[in-house]
Amino acid sequence: MGRALVGGMLASDVVQADQIKVVEPNAESQAWWAANQPGVALTELASAVPASSAVLIAVKPNVVSKVLDQPNGFWDGKLVVSIAAGVSLETLSAGAGHGRVVRVMPNTPSLVGAGASAYCVGSEVTQPDRQTIDTLLGAVGLAVEVEQSQMDAVTGLSGSGPAYVCLIIEALADGGVASGLPRSLAMKLATQTVLGTAQMIQQTGRHPAELKDAVASPGGTTIAGLNALEQNGVRGGLIAAVNAATARSKELG
């Protein structure tokens, strides 16, 4: 996720590579950064943080406290931003030793500038800090401020959502193959159908139910397909997916 965010921010020109330092202990991942983002410096936490105004923590949730556990005063004056699922503002504040902390839930389409991020802020976050966050996240897609109480549900919906949509696209393509289309054509058509439908909903502002009804001719093909979806519980399955991921985000916290 850190790669997607940095990649999207660099592509949008909102930051330059020489403004970013990456701390990454894993050798394979270091090699990825060197090969794919050669302008970004790889360094250690002890030298990166004192030279920076803001820090983005993009490690697994159970590693956040370990990263924050540094000598007294280490995080003073730094805007500390975490994207870890379930890790609360209170945990971030306790670790950083101050309330200038931000909890973000981004998603992977940030890599192509089409992300959806929601964030909530700690007690000492200033208006300019908010603008910094809006600028950085806004450069890679939609950025909205929410209440912390909404963060687990955001995680279950938009944070995990790209995986659900990938599964749906893959399954649509499988259906095309099952019905006789070559794999590459089926994948192209499935992907463009999901992209185009999302754009149509966004640009027309019309309710998905209305746009769905407009596709379904009486006695036609679409209503036969919709009937199969309802019989197989697709609607309930997606609702259950968001609920399960929301519950897991609560557990991680």
Ligand SMILES: NC(=O)C1=CN([C@@H]2O[C@H](COP(=O)(O)OP(=O)(O)OC[C@H]3O[C@@H](n4cnc5c(N)ncnc54)[C@H](O)[C@@H]3O)[C@@H](O)[C@H]2O)C=CC1
């Ligand atoms: N993958 C996703 O779509 C999303 C992930 N997130 C959050 O982003 C965080 C990272 O998730 P992923 O990118 O999926 O995991 P990942 O395992 O791909 O990335 C974590 C990275 O942290 C590095 N790391 C481990 N210990 C470290 C340390 N002490 N200092 C610096 N780096 C260290 C690892 O080597 C690895 O490269 C998680 O907290 C997750 O909840 C949030 C939104 C979406």
Ligand SMILES: O=C(O)[C@@H]1CCC=N1
């Ligand atoms: O699966 C996860 O835990 C992370 C958080 C949201 C998306 N990926």
